[in-house]
Amino acid sequence: MLNGKNVLLCVTGSIAAYKSSFIIRLLITSGASVKVIMTESAKGFITPLTLGTLSKNPVLTDFIKDEDAGIWNNHVDLGIWADLMLIAPATANTIAKMAKGEADSFLLATYLSAKCPVFVAPAMDRDMYLHGSTKDNLDLLSKRGDKIIESQFGELASGLIGEGRLSEPEEIIDSIVNELRSGKPLLGKRIMVTAGPTFEPIDPVRFIGNRSSGKMGFALAEAAYQAGAEVTLITGPTNQQAGDYIRRIDVETAEDMYQSCITQFQDMQAVIMSAAIADYRPANVSDQKIKKSEGPSSIELARTKDVLHYMGENKMGQILVGFAMETENGIEHAKNKLKKKNLDFIVYNSINEEGAGFQHDTNRVTIIGKDNKMTNFELKSKKEVAEDIINEILNYL
Numbered sequence: 001m002l003n004g005k006n007v008l009l010c011v012t013g014s015i016a017a018y019k020s021s022f023i024i025r026l027l028i029t030s031g032a033s034v035k036v037i038m039t040e041s042a043k044g045f046i047t048p049l050t051l052g053t054l055s056k057n058p059v060l061t062d063f064i065k066d067e068d069a070g071i072w073n074n075h076v077d078l079g080i081w082a083d084l085m086l087i088a089p090a091t092a093n094t095i096a097k098m099a100k101g102e103a104d105s106f107l108l109a110t111y112l113s114a115k116c117p118v119f120v121a122p123a124m125d126r127d128m129y130l131h132g133s134t135k136d137n138l139d140l141l142s143k144r145g146d147k148i149i150e151s152q153f154g155e156l157a158s159g160l161i162g163e164g165r166l167s168e169p170e171e172i173i174d175s176i177v178n179e180l181r182s183g184k185p186l187l188g189k190r191i192m193v194t195a196g197p198t199f200e201p202i203d204p205v206r207f208i209g210n211r212s213s214g215k216m217g218f219a220l221a222e223a224a225y226q227a228g229a230e231v232t233l234i235t236g237p238t239n240q241q242a243g244d245y246i247r248r249i250d251v252e253t254a255e256d257m258y259q260s261c262i263t264q265f266q267d268m269q270a271v272i273m274s275a276a277i278a279d280y281r282p283a284n285v286s287d288q289k290i291k292k293s294e295g296p297s298s299i300e301l302a303r304t305k306d307v308l309h310y311m312g313e314n315k316m317g318q319i320l321v322g323f324a325m326e327t328e329n330g331i332e333h334a335k336n337k338l339k340k341k342n343l344d345f346i347v348y349n350s351i352n353e354e355g356a357g358f359q360h361d362t363n364r365v366t367i368i369g370k371d372n373k374m375t376n377f378e379l380k381s382k383k384e385v386a387e388d389i390i391n392e393i394l395n396y397l
């Protein structure tokens with residue numbers, strides 16, 4: 001959910017400010033870009049050097065960047081840059097000023113300029129937290145739409161035990177992700193996506209494979225997750241990376257893919273089979289590297305198990321989506337496959353076109369429904385194609 005998002009982390013003068021370094025780490029490993037604003041008093045608790053190094057961006061505190069040159073830090077641009085603002089830890093002082101609409105610090109002016117969702121994680125001593133004015137201020141921020149990440153009960157820096165402790169960094173990130181996911185159309189739905197090629201061994205060093213890069217399947221897994229789904233990605237060998245919010249199962253052969261798919265698919269509400277699974281494998285795999293010999297040689301092939309066919313026959317309410325890629329008579333072949341495999345819809349990949357198909361970052365597809373209704377899409381990035389396919393699934397679900 002945080003992948004590719006611009007996050008503005010605002011750190012204020014609390015003893016819990018050291019936790020902001022862990023928050024930055026978690027944001028970055030979730031794929032976010034992070035910029036940090038610190039209040040003047042926060043610098044007494046953790047150094048800008050630490051947070052600047054971790055966030056890979058200069059830390060901002062003042063309106064003025066270079067007094068002599070008349071250059072200022074633009075809080076308005078920063079407010080526009082941010083997809084999300086997180087104030088953690090948020091002191092009683094900063095919370096009060098936010099509630100009143102004061103703008104006497106760079107942090108407060110940026111807060112007033114931000115149009116994105118704002119998350120506030122208070123941290124303070126128990127009595128400060130329980131004080132009526134702090135409670136009223138937090139209520140007011142919440143009524144205006146800011147999301148409050150409640151403080152936790154526990155040991156406080158003052159030596160007291162009670163409420164007011166900053167939520168742990170992992171809990172803060174979880175709260176944000178859960179909030180961003182709420183209201184997404186695929187929330188509560190489990191979707192399985194297959195990606196990449198399969199490798200069918202000939203001997204310990206050689207295999208039969210294909211040119212699938214896995215890019216389309218990984219883009220589909222990400223798009224399904226962004227739409228709120230719980231995603232299982234079964235992938236053949238590829239160098240694509242998926243966020244750790246996606247449950248990834250790595251396989252190598254068509255047989256591995258078959259076994260993994262049939263184990264998972266009963267639990268799914270939708271299955272998107274975008275992997276390029278081998279139709280044939282060497283009938284016998286040599287234990288030893290096959291030696292070079294004079295004259296031609298041949299490899300006997302055997303059919304692999306047809307996992308799409310299995311799922312089409314055994315599905316119980318799942319939306320089943322297949323892919324087709326042909327060098328000739330593509331649409332006709334795709335329609336036959338749709339029917340034969342009992343799919344809900346099929347995505348035909350155009351391969352005879354510049355920029356489309358295996359290895360490319362773009363693709364041009366035609367979606368053909370059960371009723372043979374065809375929707376042609378333009379050449380688009382695989383991310384956009386993935387969003388179109390997920391939108392089609394939404395129509396079915």
Ligand SMILES: Cc1cc2nc3c(=O)[nH]c(=O)nc-3n(C[C@H](O)[C@H](O)[C@H](O)COP(=O)(O)O)c2cc1C
Nearest residue numbers: 012013014015039041042091092093094123124125
């Ligand atoms: C050692 C120490 C720890 C503090 N911890 C907190 C705290 O956890 N929460 C809080 O609201 N204020 C805390 N304060 C008080 C704030 O630092 C003070 O109110 C300051 O003005 C906050 O400024 P800021 O909101 O601009 O960062 C602490 C002060 C000291 C000296």
